[in-house]
Amino acid sequence: MPDAVGTAAPPAAAAEGARRRAVFHPLRVEAVRPLTPEAIEVTFAVPPELAGAFEYRPGQHVALRMTIDGDEVRRSYSLCRAPSPGDAARGSSIRVAIKRERGGAFSTWAVEHLAAGDVVEVMSPDGHFTPHGRYERPAHFAAIAAGSGITPVMALIEHHLGERPDDTFDLVYSNRTAGDAMFLDDLADLKDRFPSRLALHHVLTRERRPADLFSGRLDERRLETLLTRVLRADLIDEWFLCGPFELVERARAVLLRLGVDASAIRVELFSTGRAEDRRGTVPPPVEAAPGEPVRTIFFRLDGTSGTVTTPVSARETILAAALRTRGDVPFACAGGVCGTCRAVLREGTVDMAQNHALEPDELARGLILTCQSVPTSDTVSVDWDA
Numbered sequence: 366m367p368d369a370v371g372t373a374a375p376p377a378a379a380a381e382g383a384r385r386r387a388v389f390h391p392l393r394v395e396a397v398r399p400l401t402p403e404a405i406e407v408t409f410a411v412p413p414e415l416a417g418a419f420e421y422r423p424g425q426h427v428a429l430r431m432t433i434d435g436d437e438v439r440r441s442y443s444l445c446r447a448p449s450p451g452d453a454a455r456g457s458s459i460r461v462a463i464k465r466e467r468g469g470a471f472s473t474w475a476v477e478h479l480a481a482g483d484v485v486e487v488m489s490p491d492g493h494f495t496p497h498g499r500y501e502r503p504a505h506f507a508a509i510a511a512g513s514g515i516t517p518v519m520a521l522i523e524h525h526l527g528e529r530p531d532d533t534f535d536l537v538y539s540n541r542t543a544g545d546a547m548f549l550d551d552l553a554d555l556k557d558r559f560p561s562r563l564a565l566h567h568v569l570t571r572e573r574r575p576a577d578l579f580s581g582r583l584d585e586r587r588l589e590t591l592l593t594r595v596l597r598a599d600l601i602d603e604w605f606l607c608g609p610f611e612l613v614e615r616a617r618a619v620l621l622r623l624g625v626d627a628s629a630i631r632v633e634l635f636s637t638g639r640a641e642d643r644r645g646t647v648p649p650p651v652e653a654a655p656g657e658p659v660r661t662i663f664f665r666l667d668g669t670s671g672t673v674t675t676p677v678s679a680r681e682t683i684l685a686a687a688l689r690t691r692g693d694v695p696f697a698c699a700g701g702v703c704g705t706c707r708a709v710l711r712e713g714t715v716d717m718a719q720n721h722a723l724e725p726d727e728l729a730r731g732l733i734l735t736c737q738s739v740p741t742s743d744t745v746s747v748d749w750d751a
């Protein structure tokens with residue numbers, strides 16, 4: 366992946382996109398701030414010795430891991446603030462925003478119970494929802510965000526307006542009502558600081574705004590009108606789409622129809638919207654009956670090799686099989702959207718059920734999502750270190 370843009374590039378490891386070992390670290394909650402009645406912003410303290418592990422680019426996310434009612438639960442959350450240099454003695458901090466999901470065990474627990482002083486397992490940052498271009502000139506970005514999709518966009522806006530004096534940002538931000546909108550005051554503050562460089566376009570689906578264009582669902586017609594009459598899609602360098610699966614796909618389709626190049630569109634999903642994809646857990650281990658045909662998975666992880674077999678009939682994913690012998694195989698969503706489980710397929714063939722995380726160039730380089738990939742050849746070899 367190309368470097369982050371221009372002079373505002375954050376520290377080397379994160380900026381160059383080098384694959385960092387995805388490891389959980391216990392971090393202490395420094396503060397919890399209510400954003401809306403259903404959402405909180407959580408600040409984690411990063412001690413100086415973990416500063417390198419938590420360097421990140423704006424737009425990246427972390428996975429959180431907790432045990433709730435005896436079950437391990439993992440969820441990915443975007444970092445919602447621009448990276449800022451820490452203090453060598455006291456360390457730095459990272460922040461995520463958590464919104465209560467209907468039926469979401471983790472988010473409900475966090476919104477109701479998480480408090481300063483708690484310790485949560487946090488995985489080192491990851492993700493591609495970052496500018497891919499290298500800009501020597503002022504860049505113009507635009508984002509279409511809905512609900513908690515604003516979270517990574519906040520970090521992008523804060524970084525590009527604060528660190529690059531001539532970049533501009535257009536934000537289309539859709540919520541049901543103004544009371545549901547996260548970071549409303551923070552966005553207003555950014556608008557006060559950068560009045561000519563930030564354009565905010567709030568859309569409310571269940572509340573009337575003075576202009577019809579900004580009241581109602583972001584359907585294709587409304588999106589097309591916004592993108593042609595308000596935003597000038599042809600002048601924007603890169604697009605960031607984050608929100609429910611259907612909205613993101615609709616917005617991408619409209620942009621492509623308007624002539625925007627697919628390579629200029631970044632997409633971030635933490636869920637496909639299907640209930641079975643939101644668990645952050647892998648299916649229970651399977652066992653082969655005596656004499657049952659199996660496939661063999663060779664893998665490399667953290668510099669060591671391993672082997673595991675899986676019954677052909679079970680259609681077990683590579684991730685689920687490998688977790689039987691190595692509990693530290695990286696994963697977060699287990700639903701094909703976060704990309705944490707990606708590895709290079711060195712040998713063999715797989716059937717990958719879903720992919721909402723890997724980009725075409727990564728697929729061309731042989732990357733697969735191991736949480737979605739079932740071996741289809743007698744042997745496969747995957748490399749999590751590549």
Ligand code: FES
Binds near residue numbers: 702
């Ligand atoms: S664990 Fe999220 S894509 Fe595989």
